[in-house]
Amino acid sequence: MICLNSPYTEQVVLPQLKELTENYNMDAFWLDIVFPSPCHCQWCKAKYQQQYKRPLPEDDAALRGFVLQTLTEFLQKSYGLIKSIQPDVLVSYNNAGWTDQRNHGLIIVPLKRTPDGPRSRRFLDGRAVDFQNHAKL
Helix, strand or coil: CCCCCCHHHHHHHHHHHHHHHHHCCCCEEEECCCCCCCCCCHHHHHHHHHHHCCCCCCCHHHHHHHHHHHHHHHHHHHHHHHHHHCCCCEEEECCCCCCCHHHHCCCCCCCCCCCCCCHHHHHHCCCCCCCCCCCCC
16 A cells, blocks of 8 residues: 555556546546555655644554545545546545544445445446545535
8 A cells, every 4th residue: 555645646646547537438436445544654754744743643543633634635636636537437445434434524425335245346337336525526
């Protein structure tokens, strides 16, 4: 998994999403391995210091809000970019709905859990639900 605060997001991931969306008539996007994960890399340390004017905490539990903010920002950028080019394309990711929505304010319409098989199969056969977050993308 890449750090969503690293330059890789802006330099590689978003340009690739743009290229795919501009050059191919997509039915859907599945953003894989996107989940709130604490990170202590140089980019997270710098961003945390800039935002909160203090060093990044060592305790992962203390990072929960920062981690969810990072995830939300990535989803906003990805979703907004894709929808600005192809407004009707379905966009989701494999951890949609797994986030603790009640305590952290990240509101996602999840892929529905049903007894008929894995969520990835439901996504591929068209039964997945597009996600949106609290920023009203």
